[in-house]
Amino acid sequence: GDSVTQMEGPVTLSEEAFLTINCTYTATGYPSLFWYVQYPGEGLQLLLKATKADDKGSNKGFEATYRKETTSFHLEKGSVQVSDSAVYFCALSEPGGYNKLIFGAGTRLAVHP
Amino acid sequence: GAVVSQHPSRVICKSGTSVKIECRSLDFQATTMFWYRQFPKQSLMLMATSNEGSKATYEQGVEKDKFLINHASLTLSTLTVTSAHPEDSSFYICSAIQTSGGPGETQYFGPGTRLLVL
Numbered sequence: 001g002d003s004v005t006q007m008e009g010p011v012t013l014s015e016e017a018f019l020t021i022n023c024t025y026t027a028t029g030y031p032s033l034f035w036y037v038q039y040p041g042e043g044l045q046l047l048l049k050a051t052k053a054d055d056k057g058s059n060k061g062f063e064a065t066y067r068k069e070t071t072s073f074h075l076e077k078g079s080v081q082v083s084d085s086a087v088y089f090c091a092l093s094e095p096g097g098y099n100k101l102i103f104g105a106g107t108r109l110a111v112h113p
Numbered sequence: 114g115a116v117v118s119q120h121p122s123r124v125i126c127k128s129g130t131s132v133k134i135e136c137r138s139l140d141f142q143a144t145t146m147f148w149y150r151q152f153p154k155q156s157l158m159l160m161a162t163s164n165e166g167s168k169a170t171y172e173q174g175v176e177k178d179k180f181l182i183n184h185a186s187l188t189l190s191t192l193t194v195t196s197a198h199p200e201d202s203s204f205y206i207c208s209a210i211q212t213s214g215g216p217g218e219t220q221y222f223g224p225g226t227r228l229l230v231l
Binding site (some may be wrong): 036102 | 117119145206208
């Protein structure tokens with residue numbers, strides 16, 4: 001079945017460091033890919049998404065490119081801030097899958113001043 | 114826009130009682146809503162998909178008689194945990210999509226309901 005694999009956390013960075021959170025997927029079709037963020041004590045929020053190969057999603061300085069050849073959707077940010085501390089979830093939904101989301105395990109990011 | 118609320122935000126109940134959790138889309142009509150369960154420091158597991166006016170579709174391993182889902186209107190879905198037991202203690206999260214159209218529709222998530230069964 002379809003699945004999403006994320007790098008294990010926690011990831012601990014200093015402010016202004018470069019961030020990469022790896023995400024790879026297994027899917028039978030051509031899924032849409034998402035990154036969701038969960039701040040402490042809050043619900044999930046959509047961070048960015050891409051619906052076809054080579055699309056780049058971007059938001060709040062974060063970006064991720066849909067790479068079909070490597071089945072990846074790695075999340076990157078050039079300079080993290082303390083306020084970026086959260087749990088980040090990579091997810092996919094299959095076309096014809098009624099928009100059901102399959103989530104990765106989540107990666108906790110802690111940014112220190 | 115696209116705000117989803119849940120009520121209550123947390124609930125403590127005795128074993129054997131039933132608990133109802135509401136999920137509302139506040140500023141849009143949600144043709145489809147989803148219910149997830151999240152254990153501490155783990156990912157979200159989809160429990161069921163509910164479409165307005167029809168029976169919910171449950172994921173494998175989810176007891177439909179224990180987790181009753183009703184999607185009576187385009188802005189409200191409810192999850193009732195019947196005869197709750199301590200192992201049902203978890204964080205329950207709902208989400209909604211605005212249309213059931215093409216692929217890649219964005220799901221908007223509620224803030225979650227923390228259930229503790231004593």
